[in-house]
Amino acid sequence: MSTSALRLSRRQALGLAAAGAAGAAGLRLVTLHLGGATAPVASASAAGPGGAWANPLGDARAQAAHLLRRAGFGYTPAELDAAASMAYADLVDALVNQKPDPLPLPARPTDYRSVVQTWYAHMATTTSQFPERMTLFLHGHFTSDYRKANRQPYVHQQNQTYRSLGLTDLRSLLRAVTYDPLMMAYLDLTRSSATAPNENYSRELMELYTMGVGNYSEADVREGARALSGIRVKAVDANGNTAQIPRPTSRTAAALSQYYAQLDQLAQQGVVFKGVVSPRQHDQGTKTYLGRTGNLGPDDVIDAILAKDATATFIAGKTLTYFSLMQPSNDYLNRVATAFRGSGYDMKTLMRTIFLSDEFRSGAAYRGLVRSPADYMVATMRALGQPDLAAMAVTAGQGMDQVLYDPPTVAGWPLNGGWVSSSAWLARLGFAQTVVNRGGSLPDPVTAVQTQLDGVVGADTARVFNASQTASDRWYALLASPEFHLK
Amino acid sequence: MFSRRDFLAAGLYSTAAGLIVPPVLAKGVLAAANDGIHNDRVLLVLQLGGGNDGLNTVIPFADGAYHDARPTIGITPDKVLKLDAQVGLHPALTGLKALYDAGHVAIVQGVGYPTPTYSHFEALHVWEYADPARRATDGWLGRLLASQQLDTQGHPFACCAAGEASEPTELRSQNLGAQVSVIDSLQSYRIQGGQGRELAVTNLYRKTPGLYGALFDSAVATAQDGIAALQKSSSYTPAASYEPRGVVYGSKVDLASALQLAAQIIVTQPAAKIIHVVLGGFDTHQQQDVRQQSLLAYVDTAVSAFMQDMTAHGVDKRVTLFTWSEFGRRVKENGSTGTDHGAASPMFVIGGAVKGGLLGRQSSLTQTVDSGNLAYSVDFRSVYQSLLRDWLGADPKPVLGQTFAESGLSWVA
Numbered sequence: 002m003s004t005s006a007l008r009l010s011r012r013q014a015l016g017l018a019a020a021g022a023a024g025a026a027g028l029r030l031v032t033l034h035l036g037g038a039t040a041p042v043a044s045a046s047a048a049g050p051g052g053a054w055a056n057p058l059g060d061a062r063a064q065a066a067h068l069l070r071r072a073g074f075g076y077t078p079a080e081l082d083a084a085a086s087m088a089y090a091d092l093v094d095a096l097v098n099q100k101p102d103p104l105p106l107p108a109r110p111t112d113y114r115s116v117v118q119t120w121y122a123h124m125a126t127t128t129s130q131f132p133e134r135m136t137l138f139l140h141g142h143f144t145s146d147y148r149k150a151n152r153q154p155y156v157h158q159q160n161q162t163y164r165s166l167g168l169t170d171l172r173s174l175l176r177a178v179t180y181d182p183l184m185m186a187y188l189d190l191t192r193s194s195a196t197a198p199n200e201n202y203s204r205e206l207m208e209l210y211t212m213g214v215g216n217y218s219e220a221d222v223r224e225g226a227r228a229l230s231g232i233r234v235k236a237v238d239a240n241g242n243t244a245q246i247p248r249p250t251s252r253t254a255a256a257l258s259q260y261y262a263q264l265d266q267l268a269q270q271g272v273v274f275k276g277v278v279s280p281r282q283h284d285q286g287t288k289t290y291l292g293r294t295g296n297l298g299p300d301d302v303i304d305a306i307l308a309k310d311a312t313a314t315f316i317a318g319k320t321l322t323y324f325s326l327m328q329p330s331n332d333y334l335n336r337v338a339t340a341f342r343g344s345g346y347d348m349k350t351l352m353r354t355i356f357l358s359d360e361f362r363s364g365a366a367y368r369g370l371v372r373s374p375a376d377y378m379v380a381t382m383r384a385l386g387q388p389d390l391a392a393m394a395v396t397a398g399q400g401m402d403q404v405l406y407d408p409p410t411v412a413g414w415p416l417n418g419g420w421v422s423s424s425a426w427l428a429r430l431g432f433a434q435t436v437v438n439r440g441g442s443l444p445d446p447v448t449a450v451q452t453q454l455d456g457v458v459g460a461d462t463a464r465v466f467n468a469s470q471t472a473s474d475r476w477y478a479l480l481a482s483p484e485f486h487l488k
Numbered sequence: 489m490f491s492r493r494d495f496l497a498a499g500l501y502s503t504a505a506g507l508i509v510p511p512v513l514a515k516g517v518l519a520a521a522n523d524g525i526h527n528d529r530v531l532l533v534l535q536l537g538g539g540n541d542g543l544n545t546v547i548p549f550a551d552g553a554y555h556d557a558r559p560t561i562g563i564t565p566d567k568v569l570k571l572d573a574q575v576g577l578h579p580a581l582t583g584l585k586a587l588y589d590a591g592h593v594a595i596v597q598g599v600g601y602p603t604p605t606y607s608h609f610e611a612l613h614v615w616e617y618a619d620p621a622r623r624a625t626d627g628w629l630g631r632l633l634a635s636q637q638l639d640t641q642g643h644p645f646a647c648c649a650a651g652e653a654s655e656p657t658e659l660r661s662q663n664l665g666a667q668v669s670v671i672d673s674l675q676s677y678r679i680q681g682g683q684g685r686e687l688a689v690t691n692l693y694r695k696t697p698g699l700y701g702a703l704f705d706s707a708v709a710t711a712q713d714g715i716a717a718l719q720k721s722s723s724y725t726p727a728a729s730y731e732p733r734g735v736v737y738g739s740k741v742d743l744a745s746a747l748q749l750a751a752q753i754i755v756t757q758p759a760a761k762i763i764h765v766v767l768g769g770f771d772t773h774q775q776q777d778v779r780q781q782s783l784l785a786y787v788d789t790a791v792s793a794f795m796q797d798m799t800a801h802g803v804d805k806r807v808t809l810f811t812w813s814e815f816g817r818r819v820k821e822n823g824s825t826g827t828d829h830g831a832a833s834p835m836f837v838i839g840g841a842v843k844g845g846l847l848g849r850q851s852s853l854t855q856t857v858d859s860g861n862l863a864y865s866v867d868f869r870s871v872y873q874s875l876l877r878d879w880l881g882a883d884p885k886p887v888l889g890q891t892f893a894e895s896g897l898s899w900v901a
Contacts, residue, residue, distance in 0.1 A: 052695075052697045052698075052701070053697060053698055053699075054697050054698045188773075189773040189774050189824060189826070192774060192824045193824065194823070196823060197822055197823015197824055198822075198823075199773055199774070199822060199823075199824050199826070199828070200773075200822075200828045200829070201771075201773045201828070204606070204607070204829075208607055208609075209609075214605075214607055214609075214610060219606065219858065219859075222606075327699070368698050368699075369699060371700055399653075400653060400672055400676055401653065402652075402653035402654045402672075409654070409768075410537075410608065410609075410768075411608065412608075412609055415654065417700065418700060418703055419654065420654075421655075421700065421703050421704060421707050422649075422653060422654050422655045422668070422670035422707055423668075423669050423670050423671070423707050423708070423710045423711035423714060424652075424653045424670040424671055424672040424676070424677065424711070425653045425654065425670070425672075425707075426704070426707045426708055426711060427676065427677060427678065427679060427711050428653065428672070428676065430679055430680065430685070430689060431676070431679075431680040434680040434681040434685060435680070438681070459695075459696060459697055460695075461691055461692055461693075461694050461695060461696070462692055464691060465688050465691045465692050469688075474684075474688075477681075477685065477688065478688060478692065481685075481688065481689060481692055482692050483692065483693060483696040483698075483700075483701065483704050486704070487698065487700065
């Protein structure tokens with residue numbers, strides 16, 4: 002998060018300096034000739050390095066589109082029509098109150114690619130777009146790597162846990178994360194014991210998940226590891242009873258394949274895994290953690306963290322930079338953090354406060370974020386009405402540097418400028434090329450300039466679009482354009 | 489056809505021509521000089537991500553305290569590849585041992601910095617920006633590019649990342665003239681769809697508005713110029729097998745392919761100066777015995793193949809490879825057959841022109857800092873200083889901001 006912010010500070014200063022002038026100039030309509038017909042396309046009045054995008058957010062329809070791009074994954078024209086017919090505050094309420102739509106069990110829950118493909122299709126099709134977006138956000142925040150699951154069906158389970166709890170409260174989320182089998186495996190809690198406490202989760206829980214560096218000591222890391230020791234993964238069947246999990250009979254390919262098939266079958270039967278404190282493995286001694294002393298356990302660790310003011314500020318900052326502005330002002334950050342803390346860490350309050358803020362709908366926010374690869378691909382699937390691109394998205398993400406459940410580091414995914422490189426952009430352009438050439442019907446691209454790009458199109462994009470004759474060439478211009486990679 | 493960044497390149501070449509060439513560069517002048525290149529030396533950065541356990545890499549096998557601290561993951565003296573009577577290499581590093589014996593590997597022991605941090609991200613920040621105060625906004629190699637001391641600057645391959653899709657932080661700079669070619673693989677480094685699409689992309693990314701406009705345009709221009717340079721370049725056939733032996737555990741990046749790509753860039757692109765490759769997975773809180781063994785064996789095979797390939801192409805004396813990791817690990821093992829985040833650790837500096845040997849000194853295992861972590865004896869910026877000044881022929885001052893004690897590294901003239 003910090004590296005992208007640092008990297009762009011100079012450019013941001015330029016962009017912000019130009020925003021005032023461009024905003025005042027507003028939109029300029031130009032007429033483009035499209036294969037004999039004419040269609041009005043709006044063009045940004047200020048263009049060029051340092052120039053800003055014209056800001057259309059005074060318009061209710063553009064506001065709805067802006068919100069849907071960030072609170073969800075884009076839209077079809079019909080979805081935008083429905084959203085634009087509502088008052089903005091009502092649209093925010095409707096999104097925040099959407100019920101999470103459970104992720105279907107994939108064909109092979111032990112294979113993360115199967116889970117990720119199912120998830121891409123779900124992101125593209127579910128009408129509960131906001132809980133789905135929160136699931137992707139939380140996957141980046143409380144991130145985990147599929148490798149550490151060692152092909153247990155933990156990836157699907159974590160995905161579903163984040164979805165079902167993403168809009169509850171931070172305490173429930175932190176408890177679920179701490180006892181989540183994939184997280185436990187990822188940050189080495191599964192073997193942490195009284196005699197050998199492992200510090201990995203203890204450190205990242207404070208540094209990356211709740212408070213940030215500077216709000217705890219190295220002693221807190223060590224004492225936290227003791228308090229978090231002794232959690233073990235248990236299998237539970239659909240009736241809540243302990244389930245027997247088979248072991249592979251040997252390490253041969255055939256035996257392993259049979260073993261994973263058995264695990265897949267158990268997952269289909271409703272067997273789930275969860276972390277449980279084992280009193281024999283847990284350190285029962287006295288610990289001193291974040292100023293509290295006693296025989297502290299995992300829940301006490303979470304309570305101690307939630308008692309710190311830094312937690313609401315850290316979470317608000319992380320959420321704001323993901324959803325609203327790359328560099329929120331201190332005033333904005335404090336306002337959102339105060340609302341979040343005051344609500345008892347209610348996630349809906351946090352998100353409603355952000356979406357209703359003036360800053361979220363300001364000229365600086367318009368196209369102020371770079372779509373992540375997952376975001377770009379799902380927005381493409383939704384714009385084209387082609388959720389069957391999910392299988393391709395699983396492999397195409399690699400070149401763009403985002404394979405879900407394979408984050409670059411425990412800090413999760415980059416933001417904005419962190420996604421931009423020569424190689425990653427070639428991969429995005431390659432995805433656009435494959436998508437527009439796979440056959441089948443494409444929606445009307447001229448309409449899409451209005452619905453997907455709010456009619457705010459730079460002079461260069463307008464020229465390329467205008468020079469294109471076929472629907473696939475026009476869609477290429479649209480999906481390859483800088484405009485579509487922003488939100 | 490003029491490349492999109494020719495205007496920039498032209499500006500930098502003429503600047504370079506006007507510079508006074510430091511004496512050290514005169515030794516590096518080769519046939520490439522007629523391209524405006526005075527120094528054909530390449531610095532290859534190999535990042536070992538996650539914090540490699542230095543104590544099990546360069547092992548103080550003669551120290552009883554080592555075996556006391558590591559009853560299960562310690563390497564017994566009979567298995568260690570001995571460098572002298574005190575220290576030796578992890579048994580997986582047979583290729584590096586051979587290179588060491590041939591005099592092509594310098595090992596700087598006990599490298600670190602004052603007041604170490606045990607957070608991955610803070611420690612990465614320290615090393616990537618060469619700034620323990622963590623106030624710098626550009627990576628240290630990004631600052632080198634911004635100081636315009638490389639005579640091939642403006643060429644898309646002056647600075648590259650191989651086998652990665654994102655730009656490494658070390659190479660980042662807010663100066664847009666300091667562009668980096670990030671090449672995941674050569675097969676995918678192209679604009680799909682033919683000339684029509686190439687033209688469309690050129691036109692789409694010319695003067696993009698907004699915060700990210702210049703960044704987008706610059707990434708696309710760098711890609712297009714790089715693709716053009718590759719099309720014009722000579723052919724390359726690897727002269728060594730990069731195939732890893734055994735299973736590679738827990739790495740996200742294919743280091744062997746990345747190093748082979750780096751070899752191809754070095755052989756076919758005389759303008760190449762800085763290349764970055766990375767291998768992750770060294771955060772061995774658990775199962776270090778299996779995991780570090782696997783990772784080090786992979787590094788060993790890939791680096792050995794790379795050096796063999798460089799020698800076969802007659803360019804081994806043009807290349808210096810160095811390794812770094814954000815920290816070493818705790819002296820005492822943690823009970824999950826692993827180790828937690830630590831401090832000082834060794835760096836490897838490898839190349840046909842490198843004067844090999846053991847530099848610095850092994851940190852004490854009993855006189856530790858911060859409850860059981862290794863104290864440093866060589867500041868990592870001393871190593872950077874040597875690499876910048878004595879290898880690349882650059883003035884380290886604008887990059888590092890101050891002068892550091894000598895690392896002891898040197899190169900054959």
